[in-house]
Amino acid sequence: xxxxxxxxxxxxxxxxxxxxxxxxxxxxxxxxxxxxxxxxxxxxxxxxxxxxxxxxxxxxxxxxxxxxxxxxxxxxxxxxxxxxxxxxxxxxxxxxxxxxxxxxxxxxxxxxxxxxxxxxxxxxxxxxxxxxxxxxxxxxxxxxxxxxxxxxxxxxxxxxxxxxxxxxxxxxxxxxxxxxxxxxxxxxxxxxxxxxxxxxxxxxxxxxxxxxxxxxxxxxxxxxxxxxxxxxxxxxxxxxxxxxxxxxxxxxxxxxxxxxxxxxxxxxxxxxxxxxxxxxxxxxxxxxxxxxxxxxxxxxxxxxxxxxxxxxxxxxxxxxxxxxxxxxxxxxxxxxxxxxxxxxxxxxxxxxxxxxxxxxxxxxxxxxxxxxxxxxxxxxxxxxxxxxxxxxxxxxxxxxxxxxxxxxxxxxxxxxxxxxxxxxxxxxxxxxxxxxxxxxxxxxxxxxxxxxxxxxxxxxxxxxxxxxxxxxxxxxxxxxxxxxxxxxxxxxxxxxxxxxxxxxxxxxxxxxxxxxxxxxxxxxxxxxxxxxxxxxxxxxxxxxx
Numbered sequence: 001x002x003x004x005x006x007x008x009x010x011x012x013x014x015x016x017x018x019x020x021x022x023x024x025x026x027x028x029x030x031x032x033x034x035x036x037x038x039x040x041x042x043x044x045x046x047x048x049x050x051x052x053x054x055x056x057x058x059x060x061x062x063x064x065x066x067x068x069x070x071x072x073x074x075x076x077x078x079x080x081x082x083x084x085x086x087x088x089x090x091x092x093x094x095x096x097x098x099x100x101x102x103x104x105x106x107x108x109x110x111x112x113x114x115x116x117x118x119x120x121x122x123x124x125x126x127x128x129x130x131x132x133x134x135x136x137x138x139x140x141x142x143x144x145x146x147x148x149x150x151x152x153x154x155x156x157x158x159x160x161x162x163x164x165x166x167x168x169x170x171x172x173x174x175x176x177x178x179x180x181x182x183x184x185x186x187x188x189x190x191x192x193x194x195x196x197x198x199x200x201x202x203x204x205x206x207x208x209x210x211x212x213x214x215x216x217x218x219x220x221x222x223x224x225x226x227x228x229x230x231x232x233x234x235x236x237x238x239x240x241x242x243x244x245x246x247x248x249x250x251x252x253x254x255x256x257x258x259x260x261x262x263x264x265x266x267x268x269x270x271x272x273x274x275x276x277x278x279x280x281x282x283x284x285x286x287x288x289x290x291x292x293x294x295x296x297x298x299x300x301x302x303x304x305x306x307x308x309x310x311x312x313x314x315x316x317x318x319x320x321x322x323x324x325x326x327x328x329x330x331x332x333x334x335x336x337x338x339x340x341x342x343x344x345x346x347x348x349x350x351x352x353x354x355x356x357x358x359x360x361x362x363x364x365x366x367x368x369x370x371x372x373x374x375x376x377x378x379x380x381x382x383x384x385x386x387x388x389x390x391x392x393x394x395x396x397x398x399x400x401x402x403x404x405x406x407x408x409x410x411x412x413x414x415x416x417x418x419x420x421x422x423x424x425x426x427x428x429x430x431x432x433x434x435x436x437x438x439x440x441x442x443x444x445x446x447x448x449x450x451x452x453x454x455x456x457x458x459x460x461x462x463x464x465x466x467x468x469x470x471x472x473x474x475x476x477x478x479x480x481x482x483x484x485x486x487x488x489x490x491x492x493x494x495x496x497x498x499x500x501x502x503x504x505x506x507x508x509x510x511x512x513x514x515x516x517x518x519x520x521x522x523x524x525x526x527x528x529x530x531x532x533x534x535x536x537x538x539x540x541x542x543x544x545x
């Protein structure tokens with residue numbers, strides 16, 4: 001028996017009695033609105049605003065028509081730069097209705113990154129919040145605007161420009177939406193999401209209606225969503241976790257989307273569950289840990305919860321047990337994926353054991369294929385052996401926006417997406433992620449590629465050379481450490497002086513916490529930097545386990 005399992009290849013395909021959706025996102029929303037027009041669709045607790053599906057559809061259509069009247073056409077790129085808010089969601093569906101391509105911009109970005117993504121994607125219209133926390137979005141937009149040749153309009157949410165756009169749309173001919181909708185294809189690109197790149201700048205994963213609508217729908221199917229469900233979403237909309245696994249999972253089932261706040265705050269999420277009688281709660285493990293540790297946790301009524309999704313990084317066994325027992329989330333699901341695959345490739349099911357939900361990232365999703373290969377030969381390895389995880393199916397992106405060579409490096413001629421993650425598939429088809437082929441660092445659920453930070457550090461006048469690695473961290477999983485060679489006569493860099501140099505130019509989570517000054521880096525005989533050796537040394541230098 002064991003030899004038969006060992007000989008079985010690490011390949012699995014997801015069967016399903018439920019067919020793939022052939023809709024565009026707009027058509028799917030219209031069908032949901034027709035079925036559940038009076039049910040709650042979107043609830044924003046900070047502002048107290050609420051929308052039924054009929055009311056949401058009216059605002060989505062008004063914004064869609066307003067964008068058309070302003071000159072936005074099918075295929076044009078519309079950027080969205082804001083924390084979680086109703087305007088984010090309305091913009092997501094309005095752009096889909098007219099075939100404009102939504103470009104998600106990370107709220108933590110600074111001028112350096114904003115300028116790059118606006119230029120690289122050719123954004124025509126930018127929808128943005130005026131500010132959030134310490135980020136002066138309006139000020140940063142003013143700074144880069146003269147350098148963005150494609151940028152025609154900037155619309156600040158909740159202000160005169162936004163209100164004018166909505167009012168213009170309300171007065172426009174609604175028949176235009178039906179005409180445009182008839183000309184849209186589910187295979188049209190509809191969304192660009194930037195992933196931190198190993199080449200020094202992020203790459204724009206280009207996703208279609210078919211990619212993300214189906215992924216959201218089937219993630220929802222596997223947690224048994226219906227119009228009765230109410231989903232609290234403290235995870236960011238700019239990422240697939242919020243806009244696909246959250247919003248699209250909800251609207252494809254007639255469920256309610258609940259925004260507890262613009263950014264994550266434990267008490268706000270718990271309060272949202274209680275006040276809105278939520279059935280589902282999302283988060284990365286650190287979010288659930290923070291909620292469980294909240295001093296007022298025991299005072300919140302979480303009895304309506306039954307499910308939720310945990311993703312972004314591995315979940316400790318004890319945390320999963322507490323989420324199931326203390327938060328009433330007996331059917332909580334673990335998801336694994338990447339932006340380039342819309343994002344979810346594997347997911348645990350409600351009847352999986354606690355061990356399967358913590359030691360693995362579940363089984364392949366419906367209508368998808370996964371395999372584990374030898375990275376050197378490309379051959380599928382036997383089950384139980386480690387290799388690189390690959391995904392194929394409806395979820396795989398069209399490619400990186402205007403980067404065919406980078407696309408060809410990631411997606412092979414047979415349309416397999418190579419994840420770069422090391423994985424093992426067991427005899428039952430459950431997948432465990434064991435490491436990363438590349439040097440990506442996951443800090444608090446954010447994927448960080450050292451090369452991008454290294455390229456930026458080279459702009460420091462006193463730095464001769466820089467290498468960035470991830471080191472263990474109790475709170476964030478990993479923290480960033482910069483190893484630097486200083487120019488002759490330069491003052492040694494300190495963590496404080498490095499932070500000052502990076503602040504305002506790099507997102508906060510990309511700023512190294514630790515600095516180590518060296519004369520040389522450990523190298524291979526062929527001249528490549530040995531980051532594995534650097535990580536080993538770093539744990540000793542910093543006294544980390």
